[in-house]
Amino acid sequence: xxxxxxxxxxxxxxxxxxxxxxxxxxxxxxxxxxxxxxxxxxxxxxxxxxxxxxxxxxxxxxxxxxxxxxxxxxxxxxxxxxxxxxxxxxxxxxxxxxxxxxxxxxxxxxxxxxxxxxxxxxxxxxxxxxxxxxxxxxxxxxxxxxxxxxxxxxxxxxxxxxxxxxxxxxxxxxxxxxxxxxxxxxxxxxxxxxxxxxxxxxxxxxxxxxxxxxxxxxxxxxxxxxxxxxxxxxxxxxxxxxxxxxxxxxxxxxxxxxxxxxxxxxxxxxxxxxxxxxxxxxxxxxxxxxxxxxxxxxxxxxxxxxxxxxxxxxxxxxxxxxxxxxxxxxxxxxxxxxxxxxxxxxxxxxxxxxxxxxxxxxxxxxxxxxxxxxxxxxxxxxxxxxxxxxxxxxxxxxxxxxxxxxxxxxxxxxxxxxxxxxxxxxxxxxxxxxxxxxxxx
DNA sequence: GTAATCACG
DNA sequence: ACGTACGTGATTACA
Numbered sequence: 001x002x003x004x005x006x007x008x009x010x011x012x013x014x015x016x017x018x019x020x021x022x023x024x025x026x027x028x029x030x031x032x033x034x035x036x037x038x039x040x041x042x043x044x045x046x047x048x049x050x051x052x053x054x055x056x057x058x059x060x061x062x063x064x065x066x067x068x069x070x071x072x073x074x075x076x077x078x079x080x081x082x083x084x085x086x087x088x089x090x091x092x093x094x095x096x097x098x099x100x101x102x103x104x105x106x107x108x109x110x111x112x113x114x115x116x117x118x119x120x121x122x123x124x125x126x127x128x129x130x131x132x133x134x135x136x137x138x139x140x141x142x143x144x145x146x147x148x149x150x151x152x153x154x155x156x157x158x159x160x161x162x163x164x165x166x167x168x169x170x171x172x173x174x175x176x177x178x179x180x181x182x183x184x185x186x187x188x189x190x191x192x193x194x195x196x197x198x199x200x201x202x203x204x205x206x207x208x209x210x211x212x213x214x215x216x217x218x219x220x221x222x223x224x225x226x227x228x229x230x231x232x233x234x235x236x237x238x239x240x241x242x243x244x245x246x247x248x249x250x251x252x253x254x255x256x257x258x259x260x261x262x263x264x265x266x267x268x269x270x271x272x273x274x275x276x277x278x279x280x281x282x283x284x285x286x287x288x289x290x291x292x293x294x295x296x297x298x299x300x301x302x303x304x305x306x307x308x309x310x311x312x313x314x315x316x317x318x319x320x321x322x323x324x325x326x327x328x329x330x331x332x333x334x335x336x337x338x339x340x341x342x343x344x345x346x347x348x349x350x351x352x353x354x355x356x357x358x359x360x361x362x363x364x365x366x367x368x369x370x371x372x373x374x375x376x377x378x379x380x381x382x383x384x385x386x387x388x389x390x391x392x393x394x395x396x397x398x399x400x401x402x403x404x405x406x407x408x409x410x411x412x413x414x415x416x417x418x419x420x421x422x423x424x425x426x427x428x429x430x431x432x433x434x435x436x437x438x439x440x441x
Numbered sequence: 442g443t444a445a446t447c448a449c450g
Numbered sequence: 451a452c453g454t455a456c457g458t459g460a461t462t463a464c465a
Contacts, residue, residue, distance in 0.1 A: 093463055094445055114445070122446065147447060151460055178457060180450085187459045190449035198448080223450095223456095276455060285455030347453060358456045362450095394450040394457085 013045060032333030036367075040332060041173060044370050047377045047389070048171045048181075054388045055166030056188070056400070059204040059436070060157045066200060070149045077142040084135045091142055097121045107133045148192060152201050159186050166208075171392070178359050179334045179366040181392055189393045193438070205437035207400050212387075213433050216440035217413045218396035220428040221246055222365045223278050229423035230331075230360065231314035235307060240425040247271040253307040254300060273304055277311065278361055280354025315357050322356040330363035331421065332371075365395065368421050373397065375416040385409060398440070401433065 028034055082088045085105060089096045098119025102111040108129055112120040123143070126136050161168055172182040183189040191205070192198025207213050224246055228236035239249040244259075251270035252259040262270075272289045279285070287297035305312040322328050323342055327335040336359040340352040369392065376397070377389060387409045391398040397417070401409050410431060417429045432440045 090463080092446095092461090095463075116444070118445080120445090143446080147461080150462080151448070155460085172458095175459095176457060180457060182458055184459065187449085190447090190459065192448060194449085272455095279456040280454090282454055284453070289455070346451090350452095350454065354454075354456070362457060365450095396450080 013042075013049075017042060032329075033335065036332050036334055040367065040370050040374070043374045045173060047373050048173065050377065051389055051391065052168055052170060054390060054400070055161065055164050055168040056390045056398075057166050057206050057208050058156060058160060059206050060160070063153055063157055063204050066204075067149065067153045070145050070153060070197075074142060074145050074149065077138055077145070081135060081138050081142060084138070091139065092146065094118065094121045097139070101135075105133070105135070107135070144195065145197070148197055148201060152192060156186060156204075169391075176366075177336055177355075179330060179336075179363040179370075180394060181366070181370075183391075188391055191437075193441075199438050202438040203436045206435065211404070212400050212402055213435055214437050214440040215387075215399040215401040215409065215413070215431065215433045216396060216437065217399075217417060217429050217431045218393075219365070219369070219417065220430055222368065222395050222427065223361050224274055225423065225425045225427060226331075226361050226364045226368075227278060227311065227314075229425050230364070231308075231310045232424065233308050233310035233314075236311065237425060247274060250274055250304075254303045256303075269300070273300060276301075277304070278358060280315070280357035282350075282354075318356045318360060319353050322352070328356050328360050330360050330367050332364070332367040334363050334367060336360075336363065368427070369395065369397070369417070372417040372420045375420050376413055379412045379416065380409075383408065383412075398437065406433070 024034065078091065081091060085100050087100065087104070089100055091097060095118060098111070098121050101107055101121065102119050112125050114120045121139075123140065126140055129136050156167060159167055167186065167188070169183045169188040170185050172184060175182045181189075192201045205214065221240075224236075225240055227233075228240055235249075235253060236246075239246055245267075247267050247270045248259055248262045250273060251257075251262040251266040254270055254273065255262070255266050257266070269290055272286065273281070276282075276286050276289070281301055283294050283298040283301055286301065287294040290297060318328055319341070322338050326339050326341060327337045329335055336355065338352040338355055338359075340348040341356060343349045343352065373389065373392060380387060380389065385405050385408070386402045387405045388400045389397060390400055397413065399409065399413070414429050414431060418427045421427075434440045
């Protein structure tokens with residue numbers, strides 16, 4: 001965003017606020033939604049504008065080298081895939097890929113198909129066929145590298161602003177139905193981190209100069225903590241208040257063992273269950289994720305609800321409330337309307353019911369981090385710091401931190417993020433710093 | 442323009 | 451009986 005645009009945008013904003021104050025009736029002003037608008041969304045708009053204008057520095061030299069390496073690897077993989085399949089084709093075309101794999105090579109009898117009747121060649125489908133043919137690994141590898149190259153490594157350097165020399169995203173405040181932000185042009189909320197080569201992409205996000213470093217601060221398990229607080233479930237509250245590992249604690253309960261006897265598999269399953277809880281769990285969904293029978297998944301869920309009865313109660317209560325009002329609410333009164341909640345179509349109704357469970361949790365997490373962002377920015381300005389807030393990634397804030405301000409900035413960020421909204425569970429923020437975004441984790 | 446795929450929380 | 455985990459955005463192929 002240019003300087004002119006920013007000035008225009010701020011005066012425009014003041015104007016809008018003035019006009020709105022005349023439009024809003026006293027009755028409207030008493031609504032909780034109005035408070036959310038006045039106290040969170042409008043102040044946040046200015047904070048986001050500053051983050052967008054600030055931009056983030058990218059190590060272009062490093063990315064150019066990385067790009068060359070990736071291209072070489074991709075060419076090599078391409079040749080291997082062609083020689084195995086005995087034919088040159090467009091690997092990026094799911095249609096051609098499906099025909100080669102399932103018609104020509106017949107690597108599986110029961111090929112899965114997508115909604116439109118095409119062969120499915122998704123990561124999930126191919127991963128299930130992994131052992132069946134060596135070409136599968138090559139394809140997955142090829143796809144991963146191609147994605148990294150075209151979406152990130154080659155694309156981002158082209159978006160560097162010639163005036164600032166930095167990358168400037170745009171944060172959408174009114175796109176996500178739950179109240180989350182979204183980031184576009186480019187999306188800086190989905191920069192790779194899970195794979196080795198993906199991590200390399202994160203390394204390219206660097207501070208503005210040698211006097212600065214990257215600070216990353218992220219909430220630990222914020223959605224589960226919100227679930228504990230909103231449901232007031234005693235076991236869950238206790239686990240968080242005692243600083244326990246929540247997935248291990250869940251595993252111990254669900255599998256009825258001592259916490260010290262929880263195996264890695266049990267913990268990993270419990271982690272999936274906890275995710276499921278936040279998403280509005282179903283036996284089918286859980287069985288897919290865990291690779292177990294639906295009946296087994298149903299038993300795990302049943303056990304979960306026996307151990308965490310208030311969670312079940314909270315979920316039911318939200319669905320009932322949704323049926324009555326056709327909306328659900330977050331802790332700051334943000335609404336998600338769910339008109340399908342009373343639909344006669346079972347699928348649509350189930351979808352709305354999962355939303356009724358998920359939206360207050362995901363949305364409350366958004367409320368909390370948004371309020372923290374306003375507080376942190378205010379404090380940065382009050383204290384005239386040179387450090388800057390750069391990015392928000394749902395449960396994480398990223399800063400360009402002046403090294404000499406390390407102590408004060410870290411104190412502000414931790415304090416504001418953890419204390420801005422008080423719940424019956426502690427909110428815990430982990431922080432890291434380093435000479436790039438990867439090292440800050 | 443839509444579908445498929447895959448990157449993140 | 452039926453098909454499902456929640457929320458996003460970018461790229462590519464293809465009608």
